[in-house]
Amino acid sequence: MTENTQPPASGPRSAPADLPTQYTPAEVEEKLYERWVERGYFAADAESGKEPYTIVIPPPNVYGSLHIGHAFEHTLIDALTRRKRMQGFETLWQPGMDHAGIATQNAVERQLAAEGSSRHDLGREAFVERVWRWKAESGGQIQGQMRRLGDGVDWSRDRFTMDEGLSRAVQTIFKRLYDDELIYRAERIINWCPRCLTAISDIEVAYQEDDGELVSIRYGEGEDSVVVATTRAETMLGDTAVAVHPDDERYAHLVGRMIDLPLTDRSIPVVADAHVDPEFGTGAVKVTPAHDPNDFEIGRRHGLPQLTIMDERGVITAPGPFQDLDRLEARSAVVAALRAEGRVVAEKRPYQHSVGHCSRCQTTIEPRLSMQWWVKVGPLAKAAGDAVRDGRVAIHPKEMSSRYFEWVDNLHDWCISRQLWWGHRIPVWYGPDGEVRCVGPDEEPPSGPGWHQDTDVLDTWFSSGLWPFSTLGWPERTPSLEKFYPNSVLVTGYDILFFWVARMMMFGIYAMDGVPPFRTIALHGMVRDQFGKKMSRSFGNVINPLEWMDAYGSDAVRFTLARGANPGVDVPVGEDWVQASRNFANKVWNATRFALLNGATTQGPLPAPEEMSAADRWILSRLGATVAEVDAYYDDYQFAKLSDALFHFAWDEVFDWYVELSKTTFLAGGRPAEVSRRVLGEVLDVTLRLLHPVTPFVTEELWTTLTGGESVVIADWPADSGFRDRAAEREIDALRQLVTEVRRFRADQGLQPGQRVPAVLDLAGTPLGAHEDAIRALLRLQPAGPDFKPTATLPVAGATVALDLSGAIDVAAERKRLAKDLAAAEKELAQTTAKLGNESFLAKAPEPVVEKIRTRQETARADIERIRTQLSRLP
Known part of the structure; x- marks a missing residue:
C-alpha cells in the first residue's frame, strides 16, 4: 500500500462492561463532576515541571446566576483547558467572582426596603456587614451552576474581588499609581445616576432610543439674537455661553459680545470654538459646562463659569421659579415659560434620540460636574496599545484589533470613584488642615482629631482590572504568580473589550514590569435567540440554560453553544438545536453500546494494515485527518468549525457508515471480524477523547467503560497518527x-x-x-x-x-399520488409567481414577507422537478 503510513497503536486496556440501554444525563453528571473534583483533576500545581496553561474566568457578579452568556463563555474556556490538560500542560482555570459594587448594593438595599429600612438606618459599618452576610447566603448560587455545566476550575483557588489578598492588591496598586502621579482628584463631568446616587462607568450606561422634545430657543434680540436647539431645556438655567465655529461668517459679528439669557437676569458671551459643527442645526450651541461633557471642555478652553443647577437627585437648585422642581418637571416648566415669552422658535415632538440610562435601575443618566478620583490613562493606555502593536499580545480575530486601538488610542482619564458603601474604600485620608495622605497596605492610617477616610469606594472595574495577577498572590512574588503569569489566553466577549480587557492590559503591564497579562485575547460574540434577536426580558426571549440542562443534559447545551461559536460573531441559539445536540449525544451512546455488545476492544496493538479491510483503513485514515483538522481549529479558536468537524466525522462517517459496514463483518466472523473489532475500539477511543472537551459527561461515562481507563479527563489528547490511505478513501x-x-x-x-x-x-x-x-x-x-x-x-x-420494483409498489397508486403532489406544487408555483409579479404587492409588503414568498416559489420549483423525476422513473 504505497499511500499508507503505519496506523496508530494502543496499549492494553481492561475489559469493558455493558452500558445501560439509554443515556440519562441526570443520573451521571453530578456524580462524575464530584468525582473529578475529589480526585483533584482540576487542581493546578505551581511546583510542577509541566508547561503552564492559564485562563482566568471573567468573574461573574456575586449576586447573579448562570445565564446563557455565562454558559457560552464557560463552555469555550472549559474546552480549551480540558484539551490542554490532556496534552500534558499544567492547566489552571482560575475561578472567582466580582463583588459588583453598585448591583450588589442595590440588591441588598431592595431587601432592606422590603423590611421598611434603608442603609442609612443601619449606618455604613452595619450595612457592609449585612452585604457580607447576603454574599455568604446567596452569593454562591452561581458556583453550583458552574458545577452543573462541568466547569473544570481549580476550586481550591476560588477568589472574590474583596478577599483579603485581592484587597491588598487593590490598595497596593492605588498607592503606586498615586505616588507615580497617575491617580489624582479633580472636578470633571461624570455619568451620574440620580437614583443610585453615584457616578457610574461607561459600561453601566445603557443607551436607548427615547421619545423626547427638540426645542429651538432664541437667545438675545433682533440681529444680535442666536437660535440654539436642545432636548434638555432645563439645563439652559446653567448656560454660561453660546458657542459658534470660528469660521462661521453668520455669527462673526457676535463673537466676543454678550447676549441675554432668557428666564434669567444674566448675560452670557458668544465664543468661537472649533468643536462646533457649523453644518449641524443652526450652527450655534448653548454651553452648560457643569452638565455636559462637551460643554465642560469648551468651558475649560474659554475659562467659562461652571454653574451647577441641580442636586444629586436631579432637583433644580438654581434660584427662581423652577427651584425644587425635579429635572423632568422643570423641563416642561421651562419650555412653557419660554413659549410664553415668545422665545420658542420651533418644537419637534416626539423627537427620538439616544439617551443614557443606568443599566441597574433604568434611571436617565445626568451628566454632572463632580469632585472625583481619576486615573491618568495616557501612558498606561499607550503601553496597552504598544503590547498589541509589537506582537506581544495577539487579538483574535485580527479584525477586532482596530476596535481595540480605536479605544486605547483615544482613552480619556478614567473616573474610578463611586459614591457607594459596598466596595474597596479609597485609601486616602484627609486631615484637619487640608492634609491628604494615601496609605499603602503596610502603613498605618493617620489618626487623631479631624482625620477621616474618603467615603467613596473604587469602581468595580478597578479591582477586576487586577484579576490576572491579583488572583495569583500579587503583590507578593508567589510561586503561583511565577508559574501562571502571564495568562495563556483571555476568552471574553467583544462587548467588554474596552471596559475590562483594556484595563487589565493597562494594569498588568504597569504592575508586572511591562509583561502583559495574557498572550492572546480571543473574543467571542453575544448569544442571541434563534432569530438573531438580542435577548431581553421585555422581548420574552431570555434563555435559562439551567432549564435546558434539566431537559437535555449539560453536554447538549455545551455542544450547541460551541457549534455556534465563530470568533467575534454573535451566536444565535434555539431549543431545537439543543434537542439536536441531545440526539447526537444519544447517537454517540448507542454507537458505543453497539460496539461493546459486539466485542469492540481497545486492548493490544492495532493489526497491520494488510490485515485490514478497505473500510478499516478508510476510517483510520479519516480519523487521522480529523485529529489534525480539530487541532488546527482549536489553535485558531474556531470552536464552531471544530465542533462541526467532530459532529460530521462521528455521525456521518463512524456511526452511519463504518458501524453499519462493521455489522456485515461481525456477522461473517473470523479474523476480519477480530480486526474490525479492534479498529472500531480504536476509532471510538480517539473520537471520545476528541469530543471530551466540549461534551465532558457522556464521553467520560463511555470512555471509561470502553477502555477501562481511570478518566478521560486525564487521558492523553489524541495525536495525528499520520496514517492515510487514499486508495481506501476512494x-x-x-x-x-x-x-x-x-x-x-x-x-x-x-x-x-x-x-x-x-x-x-x-x-x-x-x-x-x-x-x-x-x-x-x-x-x-x-x-x-x-x-x-x-x-x-x-x-x-x-x-x-x-x-425489479414490479412487486414492491402499486405503480398505479403511486402515479396517482405523485400526480396529485405535482398539481399542488404547480399551483403553489403559479400563486407565488403571481404575487412576486405584482408591483403593488412588492412596494407595500415588508421585505421578510417578500423573502418568504420567494422561498416558497423556489421550494415549489424544486418539488416540481423532483416529482417529475420520480414519475419518469416509475415502471
Missing part, C-alpha cells in the same frame, strides 16, 4: 456514493426503508466487488430470482444496479 467514497444514490431512488419510489427488493449488481471494473454483501445489506437488496425483470437500472460510480 474505494469507500465510491461505495457511499452508490448506496446514497440507490437509497435516494428507493425513497423517491416510495419504498419503505426495510422493504427488500430483488436486484442484480454489476460491480465489474470497480473496487466495489469485495463489498457486495455490505451493499446488499445496506440497501435491503435480495438476490434476483428466475422471474427477475428489471424495471429500473441505475449507473452509479462505475457500477450498475438493476432493480
